[in-house]
Amino acid sequence: DAKTTQPPSMDCAEGRAANLPCNHSTISGNEYVYWYRQIHSQGPQYIIHGLKNNETNEMASLIITEDRKSSTLILPHATLRDTAVYYCIVRVGAMDSNSGYALNFGKGTSLLVTP
Amino acid sequence: EADIYQTPRYLVIGTGKKITLECSQTMGHDKMYWYQQDPGMELHLIHYSYGVNSTEKGDLSSESTVSRIRTEHFPLTLESARPSHTSQYLCASSEYSRGGGYTFGSGTRLTVV
Numbered sequence: 001d002a003k004t005t006q007p008p009s010m011d012c013a014e015g016r017a018a019n020l021p022c023n024h025s026t027i028s029g030n031e032y033v034y035w036y037r038q039i040h041s042q043g044p045q046y047i048i049h050g051l052k053n054n055e056t057n058e059m060a061s062l063i064i065t066e067d068r069k070s071s072t073l074i075l076p077h078a079t080l081r082d083t084a085v086y087y088c089i090v091r092v093g094a095m096d097s098n099s100g101y102a103l104n105f106g107k108g109t110s111l112l113v114t115p
Numbered sequence: 116e117a118d119i120y121q122t123p124r125y126l127v128i129g130t131g132k133k134i135t136l137e138c139s140q141t142m143g144h145d146k147m148y149w150y151q152q153d154p155g156m157e158l159h160l161i162h163y164s165y166g167v168n169s170t171e172k173g174d175l176s177s178e179s180t181v182s183r184i185r186t187e188h189f190p191l192t193l194e195s196a197r198p199s200h201t202s203q204y205l206c207a208s209s210e211y212s213r214g215g216g217y218t219f220g221s222g223t224r225l226t227v228v
Contacts, residue, residue: 036217041154043205043219102148102173103217105158 004088009110012082018075020109022088025069030092033064034103035073037084044087044105047073078113085110118142121206121220128196128227136191136223138206147189148217150205151175158205164189196227 005023012018024033034049048055048062050071055062061074075082087108119140128134140147149162150173160173164183178200179193189208193200206220 034216038158041152041203041222043207043222044158044217046216046218049216102160102163104160104174105150107157 004090004106006086006088006107006109008107009112011112011114012075012078014080014113014115015077018078018082018111018113020073020075020086020088020111021070022072023070024088024090027068027090028092031090032092033062033068033071034087034089034091035060035062036087036089036103036105037082038087038108039081039084047086078111080113080115083111083113119206119208119218119220121204121223123223124221125224126226128225130195130197130227132196134193134196134225136204136206136225138189138191138220139187140189140208140218141187142208142210142218143186144208144210144218145186146209147183148207148209149173149179149181149189149191150207151177152203152205152222154203162191196225198227201225201227 032049032051035047036044038044047059050062050064064071085108087105089103122137145166147164150158151161152158159175161175161177162181164170170181179191181191183189203222203224205222207217209217
């Protein structure tokens with residue numbers, strides 16, 4: 001799986017948009033970008049994933065550059081409850097039944113949302 | 116609403132005891148995983164399973180063992196607990212229809228004294 005690079009920490013004011021970057025310059029054509037977050041040592045929570053196109057759901061938006069070498073997770077209106085460690089993970093899609101690759105979470109970005 | 120359940124939530128046990136950490140999911144997911152995480156540190160994959168009667172070791176070497184006799188159940192066993200096993204153990208499952216997104220349990224925080 002392609003390696004990802006994330007800043008170790010970021011701050012964001014409550015109510016503002018939080019933009020979390022991720023570099024994955026060695027990503028392959030069949031690899032997806034996944035985002036998870038972990039709040040205070042709870043089990044990580046799935047946020048969103050994408051292959052080529054930008055994606056949006058009720059939690060966040062995922063913007064993937066045209067060359068797919070980087071992406072940005074956007075939390076449009078950050079709240080104090082969004083304080084967490086955010087993980088950007090690149091791996092082959094699970095639609096390949098022989099892939100079997102588990103997620104490697106890495107160090108992630110520790111996001112602190114301040115009042 | 117949790118669809119994957121881990122018990123116990125906290126466990127303090129003496130050295131040398133045998134323990135089993137339970138993990139069950141009601142979603143019919145085929146793939147299940149165990150991760151180990153020390154406070155403030157990364158998650159490390161220690162075991163995974165593609166389905167019934169399938170188990171594999173993960174990236175981090177672990178003295179624990181796992182079994183997958185039923186789709187919904189993926190217990191982890193330590194035959195003889197040691198203080199070095201003190202950690203948080205997180206169970207997860209995944210399926211194809213959500214692109215392989217994982218659902219995690221709440222974890223078991225194990226302390227061996």
